[in-house]
Amino acid sequence: xxxxxxxxxxxxxxxxxxxxxVDFHVEEGEIVALIGSNGAGKTTTLRTISGLERAFKGEILxxxxxxxxxxxxxxxxxxxxxVPEGRRVFTNLTVMGNLKMAASxxxxxxxxxxxxxxxxxxxxxxxxxMNQSALTLSGGEQQMLAVGRAMVxxxxxxxxxxxxxxxxxxxxxxxxxxxxxxxxxxxxxxxVEQNAMMALKYADRAYVYETGSVRLEGNAKxxxxxxxxxxxxxxx
Amino acid sequence: MDNFLQLLIYGLQLxxxxxxLAIGYTMVFGxxxxxxxxxCDFLMMGCYMVYFLVSVLFGxxxxxxxxxxxxxxxxSSVIGMVGVGIERVAYRPLRNRPTIxxxxxAIGVSIxxxxxxxxxxxxxPNPRSFPKLIEDFTINVGAVKISFTRIVTVxxxxxxxxxxxxxxxNTKIGMHMxxxxxDKDAAxxxxxxxxxxxSITFFIGAFLAxxxxxxxxxxxxxxxPTMAVTLGNKAFIAAVCGGIGDIRGAxxxxxxxxxxxxxxxxxxSEFAYGFCFLVLVVILLFKPEGLLGKPMTEKV
Numbered sequence: 001x002x003x004x005x006x007x008x009x010x011x012x013x014x015x016x017x018x019x020x021x022v023d024f025h026v027e028e029g030e031i032v033a034l035i036g037s038n039g040a041g042k043t044t045t046l047r048t049i050s051g052l053e054r055a056f057k058g059e060i061l062x063x064x065x066x067x068x069x070x071x072x073x074x075x076x077x078x079x080x081x082x083v084p085e086g087r088r089v090f091t092n093l094t095v096m097g098n099l100k101m102a103a104s105x106x107x108x109x110x111x112x113x114x115x116x117x118x119x120x121x122x123x124x125x126x127x128x129x130m131n132q133s134a135l136t137l138s139g140g141e142q143q144m145l146a147v148g149r150a151m152v153x154x155x156x157x158x159x160x161x162x163x164x165x166x167x168x169x170x171x172x173x174x175x176x177x178x179x180x181x182x183x184x185x186x187x188x189x190x191x192v193e194q195n196a197m198m199a200l201k202y203a204d205r206a207y208v209y210e211t212g213s214v215r216l217e218g219n220a221k222x223x224x225x226x227x228x229x230x231x232x233x234x235x236x
Numbered sequence: 237m238d239n240f241l242q243l244l245i246y247g248l249q250l251x252x253x254x255x256x257l258a259i260g261y262t263m264v265f266g267x268x269x270x271x272x273x274x275x276c277d278f279l280m281m282g283c284y285m286v287y288f289l290v291s292v293l294f295g296x297x298x299x300x301x302x303x304x305x306x307x308x309x310x311x312s313s314v315i316g317m318v319g320v321g322i323e324r325v326a327y328r329p330l331r332n333r334p335t336i337x338x339x340x341x342a343i344g345v346s347i348x349x350x351x352x353x354x355x356x357x358x359x360x361p362n363p364r365s366f367p368k369l370i371e372d373f374t375i376n377v378g379a380v381k382i383s384f385t386r387i388v389t390v391x392x393x394x395x396x397x398x399x400x401x402x403x404x405x406n407t408k409i410g411m412h413m414x415x416x417x418x419d420k421d422a423a424x425x426x427x428x429x430x431x432x433x434x435s436i437t438f439f440i441g442a443f444l445a446x447x448x449x450x451x452x453x454x455x456x457x458x459x460x461p462t463m464a465v466t467l468g469n470k471a472f473i474a475a476v477c478g479g480i481g482d483i484r485g486a487x488x489x490x491x492x493x494x495x496x497x498x499x500x501x502x503x504x505s506e507f508a509y510g511f512c513f514l515v516l517v518v519i520l521l522f523k524p525e526g527l528l529g530k531p532m533t534e535k536v
Binding site for chain 2: 100
């Protein structure tokens with residue numbers, strides 16, 4: 001089944017055109033990576049899917065329903081979870097408070113508790129810091145918390161924006177490992193990454209962005225060997 | 237010494253009024269990073285609302301503490317809804333524009349409201365006197381005289397502020413408010429309805445301003461459409477002194493400004509208003525983020 005279908009998406013910030021007709025789609029159960037240089041419009045794409053930005057042209061179909069005009073909180077309720085760029089944990093709340101926030105829309109208290117336990121099992125360091133302000137966490141721990149929040153929110157489609165940004169290689173490995181686990185547990189993943197090598201290793205398919213539109217698309221493993229991609233994004 | 241204690245009582249009363257008003261400035265700033273220049277007008281509206289309720293329902297008779305409390309709460313709730321309405325009409329459409337536009341819109345709302353009230357035949361530009369809600373009497377503690385109205389004002393204000401603090405720290409909506417003030421986009425991505433949280437914030441702010449209006453007018457019973465402007469300025473100074481965006485700061489700032497103003501009034505009354513600004517300048521010179529504020533860092 002087609003989970004997400006983005007058609008001819010145009011977004012602008014005032015006079016600046018951030019997206020000039022982006023087309024891509026995500027099938028249920030896939031990991032799809034969006035790669036490309038800084039400012040190509042990858043983050044804008046995710047923000048528009050989440051309802052944080054408005055498209056002036058094009059459509060976004062989530063399980064067949066157009067969500068272009070839907071409010072962000074409703075979109076979360078429909079099953080799209082977005083882990084934003086730069087982690088964006090609530091620094092005035094505790095680690096536990098952040099996880100509780102992630103469960104804002106969930107009514108099933110027992111299941112939420114189970115999911116929070118699962119986060120603590122996966123990231124024991126968050127458990128140790130449960131009652132600490134999120135401000136005191138290191139960058140890596142904040143990213144764990146951001147991913148942990150997504151585990152608690154629990155949508156069907158998880159969008160990750162630059163999960164590796166600014167993190168030590170070991171933590172990057174760990175985060176990607178968790179993304180892989182989420183995928184195995186049945187989630188569909190849409191991944192935005194500057195670390196193209198890492199993204200392509202885990203993804204099924206990938207789209208390469210260039211200045212507001214998709215330049216290349218294809219199988220992720222093949223793309224690893226694509227000369228253009230290699231030269232431009234893998235630094236080989 | 238007795239004189240000082242007496243002044244301190246006055247200062248606490250005025251301070252609790254400033255504190256209630258300052259909370260509204262600080263909460264709105266905390267949540268949408270905008271100074272609501274029309275905030276003080278909720279105080280004025282609150283006074284007129286209670287005035288009309290008392291005249292219509294009770295013919296201006298004295299109504300006793302319990303009924304008075306009920307009337308003040310009901311009237312202030314109406315003003316709370318007015319606050320929600322004003323946000324929707326005048327600020328929400330400008331949400332994603334630079335905050336200066338919102339602020340200019342707020343100045344417009346303020347000027348419009350005051351002039352509308354002057355023009356309405358049943359309000360008019362002439363001062364009216366706020367009805368006496370409760371029988372006032374004085375308690376003597378040594379040489380210090382404390383009127384019942386003052387006791388009620390200070391204790392109720394402190395009770396309301398503690399209640400607000402409890403709600404913000406311990407309830408789901410309180411947590412949502414804190415999350416939205418920390419990061420609006422991230423809160424939206426957790427499924428929080430941002431518009432609802434902002435509406436609730438405006439309701440609380442306008443409600444508290446209206447309550448403070450009734451408290452103020454119970455001691456200084458002259459009402460007119462522009463009555464709240466200087467009060468609003470002082471409450472705003474209080475919010476900034478305490479650290480804007482921080483509710484505890486607004487309360488502390490309110491009491492500091494209230495007590496300072498009364499103390500200065502007793503020796504040089506013409507200078508008291510100016511002195512509030514002096515306090516502001518001195519605090520900002522030594523602690524630009526305010527007494528309880530945290531330094532703001534712009535993340536890139």
